[in-house]
Amino acid sequence: xxxxxxxxxxxxxxxxxxxxxxxxxxxxxxxxxxxxxxxxxxxxxxxxxxxxxxxxxxxxxxxxxxxxxxxxxxxxxxxxxxxxxxxxxxxxxxxxxxxxxxxxxxxxxxxxxxxxxxxxxxxxxxxxxxxxxxxxxxxxxxxxxxxxxxxxxxxxxxxxxxxxxxxxxxxxxxxxxxxxxxxxxxxxxxxxxxxxxxxxxxxxxxxxxxxxxxxxxxxxxxxxxxxxxxxxxxxxxxxxxxxxxx
Amino acid sequence: xxxxxxxxxxxxxxxxxxxxxxxxxxxxxxxxxxxxxxxxxxxxxxxxxxxxxxxxxxxxxxxxxxxxxxxxxxxxxxxxxxxxxxxxxxxxxxxxxxxxxxxxxxxxxxxxxxxxxxxxxxxxxxxxxxxxxxxxxxxxxxxxxxxxxxxxxxxxxxxxxxxxxxxxxxxxxxxxxxxxxxxxxxxxxxxxxxxxxxxxxxxxxxxxxxxxxxxxxxxxxxxxxxxxxxxxxxxxxx
Amino acid sequence: xxxxxxxxxxxxxxxxxxxxxxxxxxxxxxxxxxxxxxxxxxxxxxxxxxxxxxxxxxxxxxxxxxxxxxxxxxxxxxxxxxxxxxxxxxxxxxxxxxxxxxxxxxxxxxxxxxxxxxxxxxxxxxxxxxxxxxxxxxxxxxxxxxxxxxxxxxxxxxxxxxxxxxxxxxxxxxxxxxxxxxxxxxxxxxxxxxxxxxxxxxxxxxxxxxxxxxxxxxxxxxxxxxxxxxx
Numbered sequence: 001x002x003x004x005x006x007x008x009x010x011x012x013x014x015x016x017x018x019x020x021x022x023x024x025x026x027x028x029x030x031x032x033x034x035x036x037x038x039x040x041x042x043x044x045x046x047x048x049x050x051x052x053x054x055x056x057x058x059x060x061x062x063x064x065x066x067x068x069x070x071x072x073x074x075x076x077x078x079x080x081x082x083x084x085x086x087x088x089x090x091x092x093x094x095x096x097x098x099x100x101x102x103x104x105x106x107x108x109x110x111x112x113x114x115x116x117x118x119x120x121x122x123x124x125x126x127x128x129x130x131x132x133x134x135x136x137x138x139x140x141x142x143x144x145x146x147x148x149x150x151x152x153x154x155x156x157x158x159x160x161x162x163x164x165x166x167x168x169x170x171x172x173x174x175x176x177x178x179x180x181x182x183x184x185x186x187x188x189x190x191x192x193x194x195x196x197x198x199x200x201x202x203x204x205x206x207x208x209x210x211x212x213x214x215x216x217x218x219x220x221x222x223x224x225x226x227x228x229x230x231x232x233x234x235x236x237x238x239x240x241x242x243x244x245x246x
Numbered sequence: 247x248x249x250x251x252x253x254x255x256x257x258x259x260x261x262x263x264x265x266x267x268x269x270x271x272x273x274x275x276x277x278x279x280x281x282x283x284x285x286x287x288x289x290x291x292x293x294x295x296x297x298x299x300x301x302x303x304x305x306x307x308x309x310x311x312x313x314x315x316x317x318x319x320x321x322x323x324x325x326x327x328x329x330x331x332x333x334x335x336x337x338x339x340x341x342x343x344x345x346x347x348x349x350x351x352x353x354x355x356x357x358x359x360x361x362x363x364x365x366x367x368x369x370x371x372x373x374x375x376x377x378x379x380x381x382x383x384x385x386x387x388x389x390x391x392x393x394x395x396x397x398x399x400x401x402x403x404x405x406x407x408x409x410x411x412x413x414x415x416x417x418x419x420x421x422x423x424x425x426x427x428x429x430x431x432x433x434x435x436x437x438x439x440x441x442x443x444x445x446x447x448x449x450x451x452x453x454x455x456x457x458x459x460x461x462x463x464x465x466x467x468x469x470x471x472x473x474x475x476x477x478x479x480x481x482x483x484x
Numbered sequence: 485x486x487x488x489x490x491x492x493x494x495x496x497x498x499x500x501x502x503x504x505x506x507x508x509x510x511x512x513x514x515x516x517x518x519x520x521x522x523x524x525x526x527x528x529x530x531x532x533x534x535x536x537x538x539x540x541x542x543x544x545x546x547x548x549x550x551x552x553x554x555x556x557x558x559x560x561x562x563x564x565x566x567x568x569x570x571x572x573x574x575x576x577x578x579x580x581x582x583x584x585x586x587x588x589x590x591x592x593x594x595x596x597x598x599x600x601x602x603x604x605x606x607x608x609x610x611x612x613x614x615x616x617x618x619x620x621x622x623x624x625x626x627x628x629x630x631x632x633x634x635x636x637x638x639x640x641x642x643x644x645x646x647x648x649x650x651x652x653x654x655x656x657x658x659x660x661x662x663x664x665x666x667x668x669x670x671x672x673x674x675x676x677x678x679x680x681x682x683x684x685x686x687x688x689x690x691x692x693x694x695x696x697x698x699x700x701x702x703x704x705x706x707x708x709x710x711x712x713x714x715x
Contacts, residue, residue, distance in 0.1 A: 048379055077381025087376035091394045100390060101380040146376075153380065318696035320654035322668055323689055330681035413553035420661055427556055434563060445564035449552045456551035 001026040001157065001188055007056035009042060016042045018212040029189045031199040034209035035235060040192045044159050048079045077105050080150030080158040084165050086142040088134040094121065094145045095130040098152045106153065120148040124178050140171030144178055158182065160191040196239065200224055208232045249443045256433050263424045271424030273451060279425065280412040283350035290355035295362025316356035322417055325349040329421050342423040354411055361403045365396035399470065405463035409456045426451065498674045502687050505670030512656045512666060516591040517649065523592065524599035531604050549597035554658050557594055561586040562662040587659035595652050599645060606641030607633055639710055646703040653695055667691060
């Protein structure tokens with residue numbers, strides 16, 4: 001469903017993505033991990049064109065996403081994006097956050113949009129908070145609303161950019177639970193995360209990145225038990241025992 | 247005559263000028279001019295402000311230049327241009343009120359443009375990213391997500407701009423517009439013996455008006471920051 | 485409308501009038517700055533003082549001045565203030581170019597009120613810990629201000645102060661109303677005598693824009709070489 005071919009990206013003189021060629025199949029759950037600065041966030045942000053690329057190509061559902069004449073807005077409306085900082089719209093209620101795009105972009109009328117949004121909020125466990133504003137919700141609740149907001153457009157693909165990194169530890173679980181259920185329902189997902197438990201339980205594949213390159217790609221079982229690339233081995237041992245000396 | 251006699255004789259003239267025997271003047275004219283000026287300047291200022299942040303350089307650059315030029319010019323200069331120049335260009339002889347109004351609208355719009363710009367650029371970048379990620383266009387995101395939030399944050403600045411506009415109306419004096427400063431001078435010419443008291447009264451009038459309004463702006467700002475505070479219950483939520 | 489006549493303003497008597505006006509405007513700017521800055525500093529210190537009387541007095545000063553338009557200030561100083569002086573002084577003042585003095589008085593108090601707020605904000609921007617560290621070393625209030633706080637506050641305060649200077653430059657035009665023969669007054673006078681509004685006002689507008697540009701350029705240069713640094 002997704003295909004990266006020789007993708008390179010620079011921020012000025014700094015190369016953030018180096019010759020990335022990967023693919024993701026429909027229904028797959030791919031976790032991208034790596035140390036900070038590895039380019040994993042950049043990679044996922046190129047998928048909905050929040051970041052431009054300088055060379056190479058990206059195809060989603062067989063179409064080149066940088067093709068001339070492509071309607072960027074229509075393209076983005078078919079991809080769900082969940083941000084690290086949630087980015088809920090504070091001047092709207094949770095329900096209104098979820099009905100905004102369907103009403104204005106998919107032509108649903110108010111009643112249809114509300115019905116769909118309530119169902120989604122129910123699914124993420126927040127139907128009782130439908131009329132609350134973002135400032136009245138905890139971080140975990142905000143992120144779940146953000147997921148519902150993205151799902152309201154019925155996208156075939158969901159992207160998650162470190163969805164739990166800005167949450168207090170006790171709220172991480174509620175968000176991961178929602179993501180797990182999405183995966184179980186067959187959603188194609190690309191997730192940038194540090195949550196190794198999620199990767200182990202839910203991912204079909206793990207991509208390990210460092211300094212702009214994908215250094216290792218493997219099934220979770222293989223990645224966590226027997227990483228091949230030395231940098232990946234270093235990364236995993238740092239995570240497991242941060243105070244161990246070499 | 248004593249000062250109390252002055253107040254007794256001229257208080258109505260001070261408030262409304264020669265009305266109804268002549269056009270509206272005095273404090274009433276000041277308020278009407280300021281309100282009308284700001285009201286008309288708002289849509290223009292909004293458009294200019296959007297132009298200032300526009301991602302298209304062919305819009306952004308000329309508008310930025312225009313705003314800078316107007317802001318670098320004294321208001322009096324703008325008034326003179328309008329007063330001396332407009333009639334010869336448009337062929338219509340505008341009266342002092344219309345001239346002053348046009349000058350105020352143009353001048354205030356340039357300042358409002360900066361307030362709008364600051365309001366828009368003060369929003370976290372993530373808001374625009376989230377809106378665009380949903381598929382909203384640039385204008386759609388502006389209309390539905392950015393401006394509703396930005397305009398709310400701008401409210402204290404807008405009230406301050408209204409206070410500034412009230413003070414700006416005083417320059418109508420120079421082209422003979424019968425706003426409150428002009429009326430005060432007329433009264434002073436008639437009475438002649440109590441200038442310091444008359445002008446202190448003028449100052450006091452402006453003070454009550456402007457100070458009151460800026461307290462309002464302060465109250466707006468307090469209410470705004472209170473609403474933004476998260477109201478989390480004491481216990482962690484599941 | 486007859487054609488634009490540049491020679492009218494580049495030479496001859498009207499040129500001289502306009503240049504004299506420009507000179508006076510610049511003089512008003514400089515003299516006011518020299519008087520307003522120290523006054524602003526004093527008022528800001530009073531606003532931050534421990535004594536309630538000083539704090540309230542300074543607060544009242546600032547609010548009373550800022551909420552009254554500059555034109556009203558000018559009218560007061562020119563027409564109203566001399567009444568409070570003895571007759572002889574009054575006569576002397578009116579005979580000796582009192583317009584400029586009244587203009588400077590009005591401009592100084594008006595500008596100082598605004599600048600004192602900027603200075604105060606600048607000082608408050610310095611973390612209180614700096615002041616505490618200085619007192620812990622044994623420096624008194626004024627030494628702490630002079631050696632530790634104000635030097636740091638200067639970098640933060642300078643941009644808004646330059647912005648106020650820009651406002652001051654534009655505000656000098658209001659001195660016209662009490663008969664001060666600065667640039668705006670002269671431009672209007674040229675217009676009255678020649679009926680050529682465009683040339684006179686183009687000259688005046690160009691002067692205002694040019695000096696505004698120079699002042700802004702100063703600010704940009706300063707910020708380039710001395711950016712406000714946080715610890």
